[in-house]
Amino acid sequence: MSDGDRYVLVGSNGGHGKEPLWVGNLEAMPLTTIELGERTINVKPTVLREGAERDHLYAEFTEFWPDLRKYEERSDRAFPVIVLEPIA
Numbered sequence: 001m002s003d004g005d006r007y008v009l010v011g012s013n014g015g016h017g018k019e020p021l022w023v024g025n026l027e028a029m030p031l032t033t034i035e036l037g038e039r040t041i042n043v044k045p046t047v048l049r050e051g052a053e054r055d056h057l058y059a060e061f062t063e064f065w066p067d068l069r070k071y072e073e074r075s076d077r078a079f080p081v082i083v084l085e086p087i088a
Contacts, residue, residue: 012079043086
């Protein structure tokens with residue numbers, strides 16, 4: 001999901017009990033790249049596990065992709081929210 005000039009992901013892993021491994025990979029990386037269509041964008045990933053910003057973005061993500069609520073029903077963990085901030 002886009003959020004202004006940022007991009008937002010949610011580590012739901014389909015509602016499984018374990019967090020997807022890619023979340024930890026992004027958390028360990030100070031910078032990475034994403035591809036959107038034919039564009040390659042350098043980004044700084046930030047993993048949000050709690051707090052007001054995480055909660056706000058998570059609520060917006062469930063509006064963007066309502067099926068996420070189905071995954072919530074399968075899990076008792078809070079899904080992390082990942083913000084990808086473009087860098088120059």
